[in-house]
Amino acid sequence: MLSKNLLRTIRQKPFQFLSIVALIMMASFIYVALQGSISSVSYFLTDYTQKMNQEDFFVVLSAPTTNDIKEMISRKGISVSALADQSKSQLMKEYEYTLIDYYDDQLEILSNEFDVTFEGRFYRDVITEVNGQTYDYRVIKQTDSVNLTYILDGELPIKNDEVAIFKTYADSNGLSIGDSILLNDKSFVISAFVAVPDYIYPIFNYDNPLYEPARETIAIVTETAYEAFNEKQWVLYSGYFNHDVDDLESVVSQISDTQGVSYAMSKDINVRISTVNAHLSSNQLLSMTFTGLLLMMSVIVIVLVMKKRINAERVQIGVLKAIGYSSFQIAVSYVTYPLLATIIGSLIGFFLGIGVAAMLTNTYMTSYIVPLIRFYFKKELVLGGIIYPMIVVGFASFVILLVLLKDEPLKLMRESSYLKISTVSKWLMKFLKPFDFETRFKYSLAFRNIGKILSLFSIVLVASSFLVFSSIAFKSVENIVDKAFKNVNYSYQIKYNKLINKPFTETETPFLEYMVEPILDEKNTAFCLYGIDPYNFINPLYNAAGEEITSLAKDGVIINEFIARAYSLQIGDELSLQVKGKVLSYPVVGIVNHYNGPMLYTSLNGLIRNLDLEAGVYNGKWSNDRPDSDKNLSYIFSIDDLARNIEVGMDMIQVSLMIMVVVAVILGSIMMILITTFIIDENQKQISILKVMGYCENEISKMVLTIYFPFVMIAYLLSIPLTRAGVDYIMTLIASELPMAIPTDFTMAQTIIGGLTVMMTYLIAMKCSKVQLDKISLHEVLKY
Incomplete structure (x- = not known):
């Protein structure tokens, strides 16, 4: 009988059943899609790095x-x-x-x-301009024992006019094996596409933090061709434990x-190697978090549906208990409803996730330089995508049903025994006594069931967290550039490979730049120390409050937000650094509000004195003029190049973040429609009476539905600090592992846009719910 009742309930209320199916489907889909791509990349990446002696x-x-x-x-x-x-x-x-x-x-x-087995990674940076476009080639020597070269296609260069490059570079520029490229003024024929395990994420310097496949590539040439380049040679000695x-x-x-x-x-903190692992770890965290949240939302919906069904069938349940059925037996019958929805939803989500996982796996080929990666199926996907949701939903539903079915038969058969006026509602009615009828009615209706208010509040909070997270992530990369370079008054950062003491113009400012090792107890990476003029106007430094703090460099060291987060440093702390064989200690006097790598600043003249250097020397300068070719040049960093670099990076993540916004809107709409549907179902008698009294549909809608708008907006506003706190925690963890951090600002403009999105979602839900409200007839009151 109860099984037949299940089918009848699904036919009568298909939206409720399909909502549970949709939530389970999305939970399973997100888990399988992300975890499937993660396991595939991890499997093939591990095999690649081991074979190539990374x-x-x-x-x-x-x-x-x-x-x-x-x-x-x-x-x-x-x-x-x-x-x-x-x-x-x-x-x-x-x-x-x-x-x-x-x-x-x-x-x-x-x-x-x-x-350890050591081998030098020798390289020269060759910058070539063709038709106004700049192309960066890192020309490397092949290695024999560490970081071996993987050939994707073709053969390594044999002739002095041949070159092997990344396939991503070739694809982005429409090149094939046999085509030619220019390195300086010499033409080289592409003989192979390659990958090298120490450049999985090939960034050539921290100033351009995002890989641009159309402009950057590793290039391998013969020994003779390599030695013919005039660019300065650099070397990093790679080590492989035996x-x-x-x-x-x-x-x-x-x-x-x-x-x-x-x-x-x-390799664990080397951005060129570890970035892909950080990406995989963050995706794994996202998949588990979002899957858990969606399952939680599913359980909330199931509670509301089951409670409504049990309240509607209390007499029948009481009779069944009276003739000998136990709460356990009845709960088993009722639990088939959420289990059926879970099975259908998880199966649909699983197969959709498998398809998307294969596509996501292929996208790693464009973001990272790795050999061909194929989808790799693991049994854990079945466990997480199908079995896990069934266990969670089935167990939670069963426990909830046992609680809802605990009443004795006689109490169950008293049909109105479950109708109670909450203490809050009683207190509120006394408070609202002086107000008009409409005000008293809508607020008493809203607070009659605190559970539904909390359910609506929780669901909006979760959906809003999706929305806020995507908004923060959407602006984060752009904020890195905005914070670091918004107030600069130069076009180029010029670095020399030796100390120089040449005159410079009034619109140029010199600096000393050294890679230094912090003396800290915890895991750390090399910092980039700048000796600057405390009174320079070309590259002023600002803290998070917008106050210029450049002049503080004369009193100690100014750290950036990355270092402050990664190492829990604050103003007043003492920081010791190993600089050119010397240990220098500085008080932290300020925190500059930018995140582009581990950077810190102190006085130029003070650093010169501490290192016993000749007065007036420098190894870099900020300028508005691009210098002519100079054999002492190490690199030239352009602000315009960085802006382009960030724009490329934003194009890569825009689509995924927009999908997250759409998911948040759909989730919010579904859940709000569900909640308001329950509210309308429970108050059909009151709505019918209002219609008999002459109230029109819009007036009734304002009293029954729009009263929940303040709770929706409060949930959205609360989601902002909660989400920011969570993202801040995640970013601090990432900063402690990698030389990178991401700002988590949420501006007033973002707050307003997010608020308008939530309002739009609420209005959509109310419009859909109003259709059901309008269907309630005047004679509905006669049924009671």
């Missing part, structure tokens, strides 16, 4: 002192006394000892001590503290 870390070696050279030469059997009273240059010339020899000897010592390491960060930290090492960075 580096465990890289080191930057310190420039040797005279004593370092003497010590290293003496190890080759030369008497120490024979080396006395000779300068570094004299020693290196007399014993034919080069810097490369010194670095090779230093690496041999590290290799023996830590059981044994299993339990605590990678701890061992890398020991290597970093070794004499002769400037700093070492593990």
Whole structure:
């Protein structure tokens, strides 16, 4: 009998049943789509990095002192006394000892001590302009033992006019194997498409934080062709442990503290390698969070539906209990309703998720430089996409049903025994006594059932959190640029590969830039320290309150928001840094409101004095004029290039964030329609009486439906600080693992746009609900 009742209930109230199906479907879909793509990428990425001997870390070696050279030469059997009273240059010339020899000897010592295979990643940055477009080529030497080259298609260069590049670059520019590209003024023929495991996310410097496949690529040429380039050669020494390491960060930290090492960075905090893992981790967190929230919303709907059904069938249930049926048996029958909805929803969501997971897996090929990745099915997808929702919904529904069915048979058979006026409603009626009838009616109606108000409030809170999260994420990347470069008065940041002491114009400001190692107890990465003029007007620094704090650099060090978040530093703390072999300690005197990498600032003249440098030297400057070619140039960073870089990045994430906004609107609409439908069903008698009394549909709608608008807006406003707090926590975790952070501002404009979106969603829901309200006839009151 109860089974037949189930089918009748579905036919009579299809929207309620389909709403549960839709929520379960979305929960299963999000889980399977994200987890499926994550497991696929993880599986093939692990296989790729292991086969190609991906580096465990890289080191930057310190420039040797005279004593370092003497010590290293003496190890080759030369008497120490024979080396006395000779300068570094004299020693290196007399014993034919080069810097490369010194670095090779230093690496041999590290290799023996830590059981590591080392190999240098030598590269030159070649910038080519073609038809007004700038293309960045990082020309690298091939390696033999660490970070091996993976060939996707073609053959590695054999001739001096051949080049191997990324396939993403070729696809973005319409190139194929056999086509030609220009590196400087020389033409090279594309012979292969390749991938290298130390450039999975190929950013060439922190100033351009987003990879642009149409403008940037690794390029591999022959040894002869490589040596023919005039650009400065750089090297990072990559290390691969020959044994299993339990605590990678701890061992890398020991290597970093070794004499002769400037700093070492593990693959876990190297952006070029770890970004994809961070992306996967964030997607995994999102999938679990959103799946959990959607299942929670499903349970709320099920509670409302089940409670309404049980209240409508209390007499029948009382009779069944009286003739011997237990609450357990009756609950088993009722639980088939949510279980049927869960089975249908999870199956639809599962198969849709499988299809989308395959497409998401392929998108990693455009965002990251990895070999071909295919969809990889894991049994955990069935557990999470089908079995898990069934267990959660089935168990929660069964427990709720047992609570709802706990009353004795006689109490159940008293049809109105469940109708109670809440204490809040009683108190409210006394308070509203002086007001007119319409005001008293609508507020008493709203507060008659506190549970429905809380349900509506919770559902709007969750849907609004989706909306706020997508809005924060949508603006976050743009905010990075806005905070760092909104107030700058220069067009180019110019960096030299040596200290210079040349005059500069009044519209230029010099700086010293060094990669430094912070002395902190926790896991850390290299910081970028700038020595600046505290009174410069070209690159002023501002805190979160909008106050200029550039002049504070003369009193200590100004850190940026990334460092403040990642290392829990605040104004007044002491920060020690290893700079060119010296330990310098500074008080933190300010926090500049930008997030583009771990950067900090101190006085230029103070840094010169602390490092015993010649007065007036610098290794970089901010300028409005692009310099001519100079052999001492290390890089030229353009503000316009960064703006373009960010625009490309925004195009990549816009679609996914818009989908999230649409999902939030659909969810909110469905849930509001459901709640208002329940309210209308429960108050058909009162609505019919109002119609008999002469009230028109619009007047009744204002009294019955629009009263809930304040609760909806309060839920939206509350979701803003709650979501920001959650996102702040996640971003702090990310900042502690990677040299990156994202601002989580939510401006007044975003608040207004979000509020209008919620209002629009509410109006849509009310319009749909009003159709049902209008269908209630005048003679409905005669049924009671």
